[in-house]
Amino acid sequence: MSKAxxxxxxxxxxxxxxxxxxxxxxxxxxxxAEGKKGLELALKDRFDLILLDLMLPNIDGFQLCKRIRQEKxxxxxxxxxKYDDYDKVRGFGLGAxxxxxKPFSPTELVARxxxxxAMYDRLIQKEKPKGEIAIRGLHIHLLSRKVYLHxxxxxxxxxxxxxxxxxxxxxxxxxxKEQLFEGIWGLDSMGxxxxxxxxxxxxxxxxxxxxxxxxxIQTVWGSGYRFNG
Numbered sequence: 120m121s122k123a124x125x126x127x128x129x130x131x132x133x134x135x136x137x138x139x140x141x142x143x144x145x146x147x148x149x150x151x152a153e154g155k156k157g158l159e160l161a162l163k164d165r166f167d168l169i170l171l172d173l174m175l176p177n178i179d180g181f182q183l184c185k186r187i188r189q190e191k192x193x194x195x196x197x198x199x200x201k202y203d204d205y206d207k208v209r210g211f212g213l214g215a216x217x218x219x220x221k222p223f224s225p226t227e228l229v230a231r232x233x234x235x236x237a238m239y240d241r242l243i244q245k246e247k248p249k250g251e252i253a254i255r256g257l258h259i260h261l262l263s264r265k266v267y268l269h270x271x272x273x274x275x276x277x278x279x280x281x282x283x284x285x286x287x288x289x290x291x292x293x294x295x296k297e298q299l300f301e302g303i304w305g306l307d308s309m310g311x312x313x314x315x316x317x318x319x320x321x322x323x324x325x326x327x328x329x330x331x332x333x334x335x336i337q338t339v340w341g342s343g344y345r346f347n348g
Contacts, residue, residue: 122167122236123147127157127183128198129175133221137170137198140225141232154178161187168236170228171215173199173206181213188214190277194235198223252287254348257326257335259287266326273325278303282318283326286336290348293339319344 124146128134131152138148149164151157154177161169161183169187173180184195197210200221207218216235219228252259258267264280266273275283281303286294294302296312304314319336327333337347 121145121147123149123165124168124170124232125157125160125164125166126150126170127154127161127175127180128170128172129153130172133198136225137228140229144229144233146232152176154180154183158183158186162190166193167239168194168196168232170232171195171197173197173210181209184210184213184215194239196231196235198228252284254287254290255334257287259284261288268326275322275325279318279322279325282315283322283336286344286346290346293342293345295343299344315344 124141126134126137126148128137128150129152134150134152138150141148149160149166151160154175157171157175158178160166171180171183171187175183178186180197180199184197187195194216195214196217196219197215198219198221199206210218217231219231250260250262252261256269259280260266261284264275264277266275266280266283282299285299285302296315299315300312323330323333323336326335333347335347337345339345
């Protein structure tokens with residue numbers, strides 16, 4: 120099955136050139152000409168990689184990258200006419216995988232797309248043996264992002280799942296609220312470490328049967344939280 124690429128680019132001529140060269144190499148390509156539509160497609164549909172222009176109507180590339188990265192872990196390649204080290208650092212900090220400056224060679228663009236897709240596929244293959252965490256009736260499916268407790272599916276928000284999966288992936292290891300906030304929400308996120316406490320309470324309400332004796336996520340007073348492995 121061919122890979123699907125989303126191009127979020129307001130310059131129609133550039134978007135069409137990117138699309139033509141990618142389709143020649145067998146990719147399925149869709150174009151969004153402005154930020155809101157690009158965000159809608161990125162979150163709703165299945166794409167393997169996103170080419171994201173920096174300067175866009177409605178929502179700029181930085182905001183889009185941050186929002187998409189909260190939901191998707193696919194490669195994001197920023198494409199822009201601006202060449203600024205600060206912008207590059209900011210883009211990488213928000214989760215971009217690469218930074219391509221206009222004007223660029225279409226063949227180089229296709230080569231970078233292929234390289235990032237191959238790298239992503241290798242990472243996914245390495246994760247497959249660890250696709251599920253199962254302990255005392257709790258099953259966390261890392262690839263499908265589903266949680267089951269005694270065979271009953273438990274609904275989780277994205278951040279609840281990320282937090283639970285992270286803790287369960289490091290059993291018996293204590294993490295401070297600061298470490299969890301930085302790891303799950305990121306340094307550039309709005310909010311504070313109280314968000315961690317709120318999400319821990321929500322997760323416990325969903326998976327813990329006894330509120331006085333937590334079986335899965337335990338509080339280590341003065342230090343943080345650990346997953347009881």
